[in-house]
Amino acid sequence: MAVPDIRRGTAADDQRRPGERLRAVIRTRVFLLVSLVAVLVAMYLAGLAAGAGGLRLLALTAWGLMLGGVIALGSIGLSLVYGVMKFPNFSHGALVTLGAYVSFSVMHLLPPGSTLRPLSFGYEFLVALVVAMPVVGLVALAIDRVVYRRLRRTGAHLVFFAMASLAMAFFLRSLIYLIWGPDFHFYYPGQANPALQLPLGIRIRADQLFILALAFVLVGAVYGLLARTRLGKAMRATADNPDLAQIRGIDTERVIAWTWMLGGGLAAAGGVMYGLSSQLRPEMGFWLLLPMFAASIMGGIGNPQGALLAALIIGIAHQVSTSFLDPTYGPAVAFVLMVLTLLIRPQGLLGRTEG
């Protein structure tokens, strides 16, 4: 008896219902990219309609790239932790804030050096950054050992991890309020920081270029780590299938510990750079949380290059939207792009489908 094989052959593909065929097209990354670009174009048009000139939109785009750098720095760590731990870490925003404040305190312990022109900061700022990264990494690791590891041992549902991370977000935030108070801080208060004059009337501070460059460097470093090193491969294996990773001889608890160290360190870098680009506030990480989640999801969870690409898109959309929207709606713009991604292709721009 001949059994028709529905899985083989291209003829079978054509027998799918039109709805299924349409869905298959919609779920491709090309379609997602086209949709995101369409939203961006619509935003530019709305800006023009609201009376913003071409040069103004160009300047907003440049600033958007700079903002994207800040968002990207915050999202790499979030995306990494999300990929390996499989739960949305709502305390990542608080880790970002903590990084900014730790480096702030460390910087004030150091003798101020001369400013590295044209940048606005001196060597002590860079030292503080390098100190803050492992400190916040250790805080993230400590939280894992006390809270999440216990949940892992009992095989708790994802919801309890998410809930615990929400609790830790408020815990860290209250600590920050207690230690540093509710006031705003600046790394270099009262210091003028002239912008560089670029062609076409674009004015950008050297700091912003530094932030964007740092985002690219760190994304490259994390990419290299994941693709080339033993630890990186172990992280990918653990993200893919933790049980099998153990069977293959990987000490998954050690991999998870390193993931938190890295995630916390990257969060700190994001916070320091966010603080440099604006100011230090206890709520800064919370404000960044939605754009960071949007970038991680849009880029594909666990994918640092994707997070960078998505962060740049979100940054541009955010800035361009200010030409026709109140700037405080920034998180809403990120949110809309995120929901669009989730509806079209939940794996994101560079994420992979399973199977």
Add this chain to the structure above:
Amino acid sequence: MSQVLFLKGLMLGIALAFLLPILLPPGPRWRVPGGILLGLAAGLGIAASVPPGYLSYLVGFLTMASLYGLLALGLNTQWGYTGHLNFGVAGFFAVGAFTSALVTIEAPSGLAAQYTQVLFGLEMPFLVGVLAAALVSGVVALIVAVPVLRLRLDFLAIATIGVAEIIRLVFQNERWLANGPQPLRGIPQPGRCLFESRPCEWLPDSLAWVVEPLSTRDYTAFYLMVVAAFLALGYALIERACRSPWGRMLRAVRDEEASAAMNGKNVPFARIQAFVVGAMVMGVAGALYAHYTVAIDYSHFHALFGTFLVWIMLMLGGSGNHRGAILGAILVWGVWAGTAFLANALEPVLAAIHPELPGRAQYVRWLLVSLLLAAVVLFRPQGLLPEEMRVSNYLRGPRGR
């Protein structure tokens, strides 16, 4: 016992008569009548024995606890019964509050219109405001639900945080809607005229002597009665719905979505229904809150108060158990109120550590409450009153056997 004290005791007693039957363990036949009698007696007894300052503190405490009880009830319909991870409770709370405020306030005119802008002020009665709050919250939930409820659990949590944040941003920025960043004042309170020197028009003159000695200071006890009545009504309706075939279907969808679908249940529709019903309850809570505080602005609907506390209440009380949700609300609100005293008591200690710390004592409260949630998640994830696996009203549960 003076007439004022008796009336206040009576109002507190009626409120307790609404609350106690919910909190008493289910089962015995005397639960409802016993709870009512006990509540009335307790109200009068407390009023007679407690100094007035403590009495009004107790009234304020119970009002907020009951409001949170409603929020927890709404969240329980979404999470406990259907498994929607809604981290945006604050959004629906805010929608309900602003809706009821706009429906009931008087549109400002003349000079006042320059300071207060509103989309409309309909001057409708309180109950219409509450109803409108439920409807608008439900509609907003429906709009949100259609794209978002299909998402994976963790994405749903992120998305609902975003929804709540956007709702807050709208109320913060849009001056024309509800006075933007400035507080919206003058939200009317139901039955307030009973406490004013010139009593209500609808009150027969023959009864005027009853309320004559009451002053506006005593109004809070009356409003507590209103809130407690709404909580009792909400509890009764939702408990009944959840024990009906509808509730069983929700639980089936939560636990075994595939087999629920195979048994012919419309799974997406069931999920949306539960989300909308929960949001409507939250909207009612928002309306009651608006009429309680009289002036509201966007900052009241911060994630800490609007979402985080509600989740702690539900987790502590026991998700999937409406009685637990309300018990959790009262306990956690008690902890929250208690930490205020603790923070005060800690001030000298904090001052000894650093001179600036006493000014930040309020953050100690946040710290303690966040640790409470972490402790519940780690050590008692099922909550104080775990879900009862009751199949039907007409069958005895495992405990009844």
Add this chain to the structure above:
Amino acid sequence: MPLLEAEGITAGYGDMEILHDVDLRVEEGEIVSLIGPNGAGKSTLMKTVFGLLRPRAGTILYRGRPIHGRKPHEIVTLGLCYVPQVANVFVTLTVEENLDMGGYLLDERELPRRRERVYDFFPKLRERRRQRAGKMSGGERQMVAMGSALMLEPDLLLLDEPSAGLSPRLVEEIFDNIRRINAAGLAVLMVEQNARKSLEMAHRGYVLANGANRQDGTGQALLADPDVARLYLGG
């Protein structure tokens, strides 16, 4: 000294006890087949041996050294490898990366040589080294899973239902591969639904029922046993 010796194993999940006082032995170079009805505890026994489940009672010795209560990532260093029934490849990784993960504990410089040996054993995998495992068919995945387990050149391979869900032609291929692996000197402990085939190939077999030993003996003896034939081999 037997290669693997488990005595009096009692294990389970939560409140549920699945294995009661089970014994098992594998000698060097043997194929041992575990058969029994669904829910008999065959997979649970494999997981317990490999440390994915902590036994509540009993001892497990590997070359005379106790391994019960140790973690999988420690046990794998001793010369045992395990191929689970489902989810036994890293779907987001390529074939070559999967093999590398199999050799995670090895020196990086040793990897290419071991990979070549696995490719010699499964030439199909060499052709598809750059393909992601998630895009492969069930039979190919099984090959990747076995190949990854062979990277450490173990002395004992634990296979949990290697032929589950495969077409008859592929089942033949898998069984061929198991024979070839065994011929290279590895002992194999396998759980199989395909009881008759696996007993034909096995040196010895164990029949498990309701979480306890029911019968054991050489493969031929079990095949010839009328009770085993009636109850577990389908008449």
